Amino acid sequence: MPIFAAAVAPTRAELIDHLVRTRIAGDVATPRENNLSHYRKLANGDRHYWLGLELGDRWADEQDVLAVMAERCGVVDDPDHRSGQDTIDPEMTVGALDRAAAELRKAAEGQRRVLFATGHPGALLDMHGALARALRVAGCEIVRVPLGTYADEGVIVQFGGVATYERGASLWHTHSPEPMTQTLNALQLAGEALPELVVADHGWAGCAGQRGIDTVGFADCNDPALFLGEAEDTLEVTVPLDDHVADPRFYEPMTAYLLTAAGLTGATGLA
Template sequence: MSARDELRAYLVKHRLAGPEVPTPRQNNLRHYRLFAQGDPRSLMGLGPAARRDEAAVLALMVERVGVNPDPRHTEGADSIDPDRTLDALDRLAALLRRTADRRGSVLAGTGHPNKLAGFHRALAEALEAAGCTVHTPARGTRFREPTPEGERPRYLDVLDGVLVTRALDGPDGPGRPGPGDLAHTHSPLPVRLALTALADAGHRPPDLVLGDHGWLCGAGRLGIPAGGIADCNDVAPFAAEADGLVEVVVPLEDGSAPSCYVPLSDYVLQRADLAPYNR
């Protein structure tokens, strides 16, 4: 069995892709509707031109992700085509190889710090070992993020070489972050702040941004090559990819245990011929 066939079986077994992924159809359709309505959180930093009507959003996600194409399917399981996932992982590997060949500069960040930080870290570490420069700017920078519950205070931090967002109003009270205060975010503000800090320090924009959510869309809208992961309810990264703003988006369940993504980062690094730097 080839490495691709083995990974396809792994994706389906762990429901990272396949006919029944954890994100239910009703959740997907709700997010598709919000994107069509121009909800800022759903746009993840994209401009109004990225919007599509609900039928066009569903068509986009059928094409890019492999969700169920039937608009009458409104509840229950939905799907991610594992072959689309594998094809995108191959494209991500090619993007890493091109970045390594030019000894480019890299910025890695995630809006899913409890889930995907390890995946992005493995790729960034391999690129750094291959001669790339990995930047971690703007650590400690504070900002306010709009959320459905109102604006919340946040700050940027670095988790093992990956930029993440932390809450300032954590379990120990406002302004006193405590353990477990990593914040899930769709916002493009973190990547904008990181890029501003790089520029202020005299650096040119990075040659590659690795990430998800607003990290992909925020970088892509500024013309910076970006690649990473998006779930079947995250329309914006796939719209950005379709519009030529983002290089590669891997359709993948993004809420599984961090260890589930290790075989995927291993596969990408092997395909990029960066595997010796993976450990």
């Protein structure tokens, strides 16, 4: 059975086992065909797949994109593997979590101004919320989005300090960078300082990194842009994971591991 106990962080080996069993990593649900299609569209200049980054023509070769995804996410590196199962290397996931923890620790030590946001509210909202609570207790200022910030015919709302996109009284899954663009613009218009660190996913993360803000991103194997951003040092860290598995509670052990690695267990009551 998967681990659900958020109060105790798993060991590295236990977390890797959990990631594989829940398919957050290992043999993931996203098929190879979908991955390659997204890599091709990014390479062909489809900005929907750039996630707010400005990639120019630097990644116009699909094989270069695949090479980075194999190196940083753990997808199959064989260009002749065109269909069927694809993978995320759980060792790479945990390695990236360790690097993300270092960024959270640095934010806590400096009591930095941090913005959390998600384009995957159905899966990652609780994870981002737990991180936001821990950093708030550690003395960080968690950025509040100015009221009435609109984007893409919807509005930016926050739950537990996490910004997300609402439209038609529902929280939406979105890849668009526009919510982050409008959030940062609204902060500037209100005379408020921009965040010193953004922890986010999808276009929220890509846009923040492109604006020069230190950014920790979370990304699936069919969302190559954030991994390219990390390769170009536009993002500090991109954590590879399936970003929408069956139950949001499956991310709880990963969250506990991340908080413990960041030295934030005292802020959350983790033992």
